[in-house]
Amino acid sequence: MKVAYKVWLKNEGKAFGEGPYQLLKGIEKTGSLHMAAIKLDMSYQKAWNVLNDCEKELGFQMIERKVGGVSGGGSNLTVAGKAFLKQYEQFRKDVRSVIEETFHKHFR
DSSP states (O other), X not given: XXXXXXXXXXXXXXXXXXXXXXXXXXXXHHSOHHHHHHHTTOXXXXXXXXXXXXXXXXXXXXXXXXXXSTTOXXXXXXXXXXXXXXXHHHHHHHHHHHHHHHHHHHOO
């Protein structure tokens, strides 16, 4: 037996969770919102909406968008987006540790 859980940050609405996290990691890796969405089997429009909702709830811009053209477009994490991602990764690690420790305490 093992423990399963979902954790997300909430403001007025759902602000950030595993989906937006994976989307941002994909953008960080590929430099493209479009490619990150494809890798997650998500439509571009859905990915765009997810990030816009996150930015609205969190109150800061997470990605810089470069509109396409001859040289193509792209997306990169902002400095604030990178810092938030790093902070969220540590938060996830700490939450996992506490939950697993508590699980083992009760269900050894």
